[in-house]
Amino acid sequence: MLTTRPRGTNDLLPGEIEKWQYLEGVLREVAELYGYQEIRTPIFEHTELFQRGVGETTDIVEKEMYTFLDRSGRSLTLRPEGTASTVRALLENKLHAGALPVKFYYIAPMFRYDRPQAGRYRQFHQFGVEVFGAAEPGLDAEVIAMMLDIYGRLGLKDLRVELNSVGCSDCRKVYRAALQEHLKEKLLELCPTCQGRYKKNPLRIFDCKSRQCQELVADAPTITESLCPACREHFSRVQEYLKELQIPYHLNPYMVRGLDYYTRTAFEIVAEGIGAQSSIGGGGRYDNLVEECGGPPLPGIGYAMGMERILLALEKQQVKLPLSRRQTIFLAALGKEAQKAAAVLAQELRQRGLSAEWDYQGRSLKAQLKTADRLGAVFTVIIGEEELQKGTVLIRKMQESRQESLPLEQVGSYLEKECGKGVSEDGAGTMEREKTGAQDSKN
Numbered sequence: 001m002l003t004t005r006p007r008g009t010n011d012l013l014p015g016e017i018e019k020w021q022y023l024e025g026v027l028r029e030v031a032e033l034y035g036y037q038e039i040r041t042p043i044f045e046h047t048e049l050f051q052r053g054v055g056e057t058t059d060i061v062e063k064e065m066y067t068f069l070d071r072s073g074r075s076l077t078l079r080p081e082g083t084a085s086t087v088r089a090l091l092e093n094k095l096h097a098g099a100l101p102v103k104f105y106y107i108a109p110m111f112r113y114d115r116p117q118a119g120r121y122r123q124f125h126q127f128g129v130e131v132f133g134a135a136e137p138g139l140d141a142e143v144i145a146m147m148l149d150i151y152g153r154l155g156l157k158d159l160r161v162e163l164n165s166v167g168c169s170d171c172r173k174v175y176r177a178a179l180q181e182h183l184k185e186k187l188l189e190l191c192p193t194c195q196g197r198y199k200k201n202p203l204r205i206f207d208c209k210s211r212q213c214q215e216l217v218a219d220a221p222t223i224t225e226s227l228c229p230a231c232r233e234h235f236s237r238v239q240e241y242l243k244e245l246q247i248p249y250h251l252n253p254y255m256v257r258g259l260d261y262y263t264r265t266a267f268e269i270v271a272e273g274i275g276a277q278s279s280i281g282g283g284g285r286y287d288n289l290v291e292e293c294g295g296p297p298l299p300g301i302g303y304a305m306g307m308e309r310i311l312l313a314l315e316k317q318q319v320k321l322p323l324s325r326r327q328t329i330f331l332a333a334l335g336k337e338a339q340k341a342a343a344v345l346a347q348e349l350r351q352r353g354l355s356a357e358w359d360y361q362g363r364s365l366k367a368q369l370k371t372a373d374r375l376g377a378v379f380t381v382i383i384g385e386e387e388l389q390k391g392t393v394l395i396r397k398m399q400e401s402r403q404e405s406l407p408l409e410q411v412g413s414y415l416e417k418e419c420g421k422g423v424s425e426d427g428a429g430t431m432e433r434e435k436t437g438a439q440d441s442k443n
């Protein structure tokens, strides 16, 4: 117990974390290009927020929430998703008081008590965006385009956009009745959870993981047939925009998404051939949610992508990310005085923006050079006791195995200049280079 993490959680370790940092960099950059601002909300909220926001009869609320009482007996829940929290923060901080629309993004851990498997975890991370105050179909198309832009920049291929309209509350009343009528004769064949959903919220039967329930709704009437003229018009305009933006999509009239707040446009992005958890992102419009949470009538739309799933898809598609690693300078010190000089020089180098490490343990030169090698140091500064008395050090350029003597006080400016020379191919900057390059240099 003490040495195992809870089921469905992951440690993100060096070696892997560089991919996360790269991914986060791309997400932040694109979010800003599209005019989104970052928002960070608490990891837990009042349970009621998700019950009301996400919906009482959803799988998330019925089966998957991490809910607990705090020491004062309040019911709190680790957030299973980001939309409800963002709406709460919008209202609490009156973020909708100024010019509209307002656009937010988040990168955050989410928690769902789901059955863990590759791509499905109990703690996972989402990048999500939420826009408030614009009901127009052009925005629906733009958020889908933004998702594809992100996946494209990362190098993902073979993606499918699944698109549907789940209508407004009027359309859903009609559809609900049609669905109940369809299932009337088969009610007892539904699983016990779906028998409850039949009365309260028959749309949720589409989310059921039981094969039997899936088969029972496979030939159900579609929501498309129940759309009111205004929702039909909105949906067709979304599709016009998508065509204009040259975004291919598949209409999937049975895709209702697992959260109750959706209205009109709903979409999911599926990565072909990456296994069972192939939905790498999804979202939709939620024009009634703000009002349902106690705010003014304010339309909303957003999406979230599973970051673990993106990384998994990249791996499956063998996409090599252009990861860069900071160059390091290693200071090998021989003797106590030399160690002090190394400590001081390391600080100076860091002030100059160079990454530096030195040997704290006073080991042999051979051992220290081995460390320099392991770190992939570009330069090693050898500070010997005798040379130090003369005020000089040796500088070894590791790749070229060439070394030269230099006055100690000139080392900082010399290395700053040397390290500033090479700008890596991807333009990552003077102190960055390809990670693979770092490994190659050892040979």
Ligand code: HAM
Pocket: 080, 081, 082, 083, 112, 114, 119, 120, 121, 122, 124, 125, 126, 128, 129, 130, 258, 259, 279, 280, 281, 282, 283, 284, 285, 301, 302, 303, 304, 305, 306, 307, 308, 309
């Ligand atoms: P969602 O479809 O529940 O939507 O989740 C969005 C994405 O999160 C999924 O497409 C998937 O990539 C990832 N995901 C979900 N559950 C897991 C899990 N257990 N393990 C790993 N990844 C997972 C929402 O959460 C909505 N809040 C999206 C949204 C924002 N709609 C409007 N605004």
